Amino acid sequence: MKPTFYLTTPIYYVNDVPHIGHAYTTVAADVLARYKRLMGYDVYFLTGSDEHGQKVEKAATTAGETPLELADRVVKRFQALWDRLGISRNDFIRTTQERHKRGVSQIFKDILDSGDIYLGEYEDWYCTPCETFWTETQLIDGRCPDCNRPVEKLKEESYFFRMSKYQEQLLAHIEANPDFIQPKSKRNEIISFVKEGLRDLSVSRTTFSWGIPVPGNDRHIIYVWFDALTNYITALGFPDKTGNYGRYWPVDVQLIGKDILRFHAVYWPTFLMAAGLPLPKKVFAHGWWTVEGQKMSKSLQNVVEPNMLIDKYGVDAVRYFLLREVPFGLDGDFSHSALINRINSDLANDVGNLLSRSTAMAVKYFDGVLHSPSSLTEIDIALKQRTEEMVTTVEKLMDELAFSKTLQAIWEVISAGNKYIDDTAPWTLAKDPANNERLATVMYCLLESQRIVHCLLSSFLPSTAQKALASLGSSDAVSKDVLAWGGLQAGTKIIKAEALFPRIEE
RNA sequence: GGCGGUGUAGCUCAGCUGGUCAGAGCAAGCGACUCAUAUUCGCUAGGUCCGGAGUUCAAAUCUCUGCACCGCCA
Numbered sequence: 264m265k266p267t268f269y270l271t272t273p274i275y276y277v278n279d280v281p282h283i284g285h286a287y288t289t290v291a292a293d294v295l296a297r298y299k300r301l302m303g304y305d306v307y308f309l310t311g312s313d314e315h316g317q318k319v320e321k322a323a324t325t326a327g328e329t330p331l332e333l334a335d336r337v338v339k340r341f342q343a344l345w346d347r348l349g350i351s352r353n354d355f356i357r358t359t360q361e362r363h364k365r366g367v368s369q370i371f372k373d374i375l376d377s378g379d380i381y382l383g384e385y386e387d388w389y390c391t392p393c394e395t396f397w398t399e400t401q402l403i404d405g406r407c408p409d410c411n412r413p414v415e416k417l418k419e420e421s422y423f424f425r426m427s428k429y430q431e432q433l434l435a436h437i438e439a440n441p442d443f444i445q446p447k448s449k450r451n452e453i454i455s456f457v458k459e460g461l462r463d464l465s466v467s468r469t470t471f472s473w474g475i476p477v478p479g480n481d482r483h484i485i486y487v488w489f490d491a492l493t494n495y496i497t498a499l500g501f502p503d504k505t506g507n508y509g510r511y512w513p514v515d516v517q518l519i520g521k522d523i524l525r526f527h528a529v530y531w532p533t534f535l536m537a538a539g540l541p542l543p544k545k546v547f548a549h550g551w552w553t554v555e556g557q558k559m560s561k562s563l564q565n566v567v568e569p570n571m572l573i574d575k576y577g578v579d580a581v582r583y584f585l586l587r588e589v590p591f592g593l594d595g596d597f598s599h600s601a602l603i604n605r606i607n608s609d610l611a612n613d614v615g616n617l618l619s620r621s622t623a624m625a626v627k628y629f630d631g632v633l634h635s636p637s638s639l640t641e642i643d644i645a646l647k648q649r650t651e652e653m654v655t656t657v658e659k660l661m662d663e664l665a666f667s668k669t670l671q672a673i674w675e676v677i678s679a680g681n682k683y684i685d686d687t688a689p690w691t692l693a694k695d696p697a698n699n700e701r702l703a704t705v706m707y708c709l710l711e712s713q714r715i716v717h718c719l720l721s722s723f724l725p726s727t728a729q730k731a732l733a734s735l736g737s738s739d740a741v742s743k744d745v746l747a748w749g750g751l752q753a754g755t756k757i758i759k760a761e762a763l764f765p766r767i768e769e
Numbered sequence: 770g771g772c773g774g775u776g777u778a779g780c781u782c783a784g785c786u787g788g789u790c791a792g793a794g795c796a797a798g799c800g801a802c803u804c805a806u807a808u809u810c811g812c813u814a815g816g817u818c819c820g821g822a823g824u825u826c827a828a829a830u831c832u833c834u835g836c837a838c839c840g841c842c843a
Contacts, residue, residue: 448774452841455772459842521840590782594839601781608795612808620805627804671794685810690803762806 265305269511270295273519274311274356274494277337278318281344282559283552283567283585283597284520290582291549291591291666292518293350297722298661300351303743307511309498310345311356312338316487320473330473334359347573348582349725356498358490364475366497367490370538371466372478379425379537382480385465389417422467422477424489429533430461436532436542444528445547445664446592449521453528464530492531496540513541516664521548547664550594567597579724580606580764586666586723603767610764614677614716618760620684621709622734625757628693633710633736634703635753642686643708647748649679650712654746657719666723673719680712710735711751718745727763734760 272292275285289310296308314334323333338357345352356363374380387396390407397407397414407414434457437443437450444450467483468474474484493501495517499508519527527546535542554565572581584602587609589595625631639647653676660669687705692698714732718740721728729739736755737745744750 448840451773456842459772525841588781596781604795611806616806616808618805620803620808622805624804674794681809684804685802688802688804693804764806766806766808 265303267307267511267515268296268299268304269307269499269514270299270309270516270518271495271514272310273523274313274358274491275341276313276316276318277334277341278316278322280566281341281569283554283569283572284559285341286344286348286569286581287552287585288518288520288549289345289350290348290585291664293348293352294582294586294666294722295516295518295661295664296351297725301718301722301740301743301745302658305510306353307499307507308352309354309356309495310350310352311354311494311498312341312358313487313491313494314338314357314359315474315484315490317468317471317473320471323473331359344569347570348578354498356494358475358494362500363494363497366501367475367485367493368478369502370493370496370534371485371489373539374424374534374537375422375478377537379428380422380466381425383421383423383463385419385421385423387417388414389419390414419469420483421465421469422483423463424466424534424537426461426464426530426533429536430457432536433457433461433529433533437528440544442545443542444524445545449524449528449548449592453524456525457529461529461533488526488530489534492526492534495531495543514543515545517543517546519546519548521550524548547592549591550589552589553594553596555598556596572602576602576606576767577764579727580610583610583670583724587670588667590667591664606764607766609674611762611766613674613681614720615763617677617680617684618713618717618731618734619762621680621706621713622757622760624689624693625706625710626759628689628702629706629757631757631759633707633751633753633755633757636704636707637700639704639708642683643704646679646683646708646712649676650715651748654715654719670723673716676712676716680709680716683709683712707751710757711748714751715746715748730763731760734758 270292272288275281279285292308292310296306300306312334314330319330319333323330326333328336334357342355345355358364358367371380385396387398389396390410390412396417396419405414406412434454437454437457441450444453464486466486466489467477468486469482469484472484474487475490477483477485495514496508496512499511500506501508501512517527524546527543527548532542552559552567554567557563557565559566569581576584580602584605587605588597588601625633636643653672656672657669660672683705689702689705692702692705714735714737717728717731717735721732721740732739734757735751736757737751740746
């Protein structure tokens, strides 16, 4: 019986156009999913779309279609992008699906029945044109901060979630589980936020109708975040607890952007507590991308469109850049020059050229036939050990979601491979047939090291690794076993690899 | 305003509990090799480790303070 591993991305709002931020979270999740599968886990990788709410309702009206028509149309953009990026999701949940609506109604009803959701009154300043409530402190000179028009005090009937009740329980949980919220800086922010006091949360609206009605009171629509967050269990079949829910919940890792941390680290856990359900094991908030040094925004028209990047640079290059350029959890800057630099130096010159020169020699000196190594010398053993250590290091770093460091660790072995060639100088050995056995050993170590490198890289660069492994006469990385030294068999046919990543000349 | 964080080579950053900690990668310069995608390998950085004060035999690493920037909350 395999251990299970459940991981999620946020569900993306269909009113948005997919941009580099969506791609970032989703690629990171995909890399983790692929890696865990390789390591023998029964992985369930969920992503999806958030389709309810006032903004969707409005946008649909503007576009002259129903909200569902809009959602149907836009969700395809996300799904098509995930296909292109090679996102190996196991499921894609849409909040308009029956399975979701059923689960949301049920958990809402459960909490309502237990008394932790109650009907009350919501009183605040309301801007009628914007259809938005503002708190006293949000107002600017007593006017709407968005449109600067006058606001009026308005009372609205609303259901409230008794979040205040769970303040201490949540705090205790966060403190007892240091890995629950990561990275640490974000964890500290949440701790201080919770310590300042949790207020009951309004969890229903009556100002629009595109959403899931409150059970037993159709006038109210369930708050979009209550609706959306619940996807993580409705996708598993909740309220049915026997199938996937029983198998995969609680979730192992929830990847999110730092902008939605509070919803995932405060609201969602307290909802679960109120429903008597186990909490996620880990929520990891990653950073934001700026673009060429500037904040990404529609008004600056600098939103980076992932499809354009893929067209221009290729899927694996984009995947690599996103995870290598910036430590996961910190903000980073996207620029074309930085991307090109990564492609040329890391991908073309280091890993691509290494495979190219290695396989070329195997073909040239041995007609592409791999021979068994004879006894290993000190330098061979050093390469073997570095390769083996890499596997262990990667395991530790991937558990920390340190994608960038993981890639660095892999690249150390790639560099060691390049150095190994210079140190052993196969072209010199090839000049004297007496060195044939030595040359065969060198070729073996060189290619075997790279085979393992590409097995690990298969999580990050799936199609590149597949090509590389094919030229090494190896099949795809499918289990942990492939990470052991000695996988290459004598007699294997080595094929000269094409350039994995052609250099980009500017 | 409250809380927290950051400030180290041209750029991006490592440097945990103080004593080979003054480093890595990229960029730049020089040299070597030729199997390779003109690729790789080696060598080359005279950076007040933001400023100031203090603790200590010893501080980038601890304390205080000033400046600059950032995050969360209000």
